[in-house]
Amino acid sequence: MKKYKTLFILFFVCNILYSQEKDTFVDVRDGKKYKWVKIGKQVWMAENLAYLSSVYSIFDEQTHPFKNRNLDIRTLETPYQFVPDYNGDDVDKAKSTNYYSKYGVLxxxxxxxxxxxxxxxxPSDSEWKELERFIGIKKEVLDLMGQIRGEVGVKLKSTQFWKDEVKGTDEYGFCAIPAGVIFQDKEYDRGAIFLGQGELIYFWTSDEKETMVGKIAAIRRGLDNSKNSLLPTNNKSIIRFPIMKSFGLSVRCIKDE
Structure with missing residues (x-):
């Protein structure tokens, strides 16, 4: 019952606040239905991707509740999918969790x-920029990396689920909810940490970022209310910054033209 209550609240919050062109589609791979919304000339998924072909646990009860020393998420070429509140490798059980129902997959x-x-x-970095220009980011700050880029991020954030007082207006029905992030622990050993649920959401773009040691990072977008954020943020900005490819982030797909 709690799972269905969560789904109802999420549907209500993300459906009544806008009048954009919108509809649903079904992912034929697993039969899951997704909402989509047209923003400008683009069609975006209006909820996080939740496709789960396999699941990897970040838990290890013998060491730390948010670590799994048998999993090295620094491996860049191996696909990993995570449901942070599930400990195991059973896809069906992972799909039955509250996190999966509300936030999807990392x-x-x-x-x-x-x-x-x-x-x-x-979506590519350029496709994100098109969205950002449409909702009001100024052209002169569009390409800034790791800096404040206006205060239009609230237009994409959901009106609920954010712990901070700066929630969202969700003016376009994008309904970004704070799913959190999985990243390497501070010692950079084998293992991972999940944090930020209720405080932040990061989305992958398809663009890689060259670093001093090669293409080990990709550009992401973030909406971040976290008090411990390593980047400058006023809780209203859309962050544009490279992040390690091994991290666990949310995905919003964009429709092919």
Missing amino acids: YNYASALKSCPAGWHL
Whole structure:
């Protein structure tokens, strides 16, 4: 019953506040129905991708509740999919969790590139910029990396589920909810940490980012209310910044033209 109550609240919050062109489609791979919304000339998924072909646990009860030392998420080429509140490798059980129902799945970069359904794809940095320009980011700050880029992020954030007082107006029905992020622990050993649920959401783009040691990062977008954020944020900005490909982020697919 609690799971269905969560789904009802999420549907209500993300459906009554806008009058954009919208509809639903079904992912034929698993039969899951998704909402979509047209923003400008683009058609975006209006909820996080939840396709789960396999699941990897970040838990290890013998060491730390948010670590699994048998999983090295720094591996860049291996696709990983995560449901943070599930400990195990059973896809059906992972799908029965409250996190999956509300937030979907977190993907590393290799998995994000391959996980969108047919007719949809992982959006590029340029496609994100088109969305950002449409909702009001000024052209002169569009390409800034790791800096404040206006205060239009609230237009994409959901009106509920954010712990901070700066929630969203969800003016376009994008309904970004704070799913959290999976990243390497501070010692950079084998293992991972999940944090930020209720405080932030990061989305993959398809664009890689060259670093001093090669293309080990990709550009992401973030909406971040976290008090411990490593980047400058006023809780209203859309963050544009490179992040390690091994991290676990949310995915919003965009429809092919």
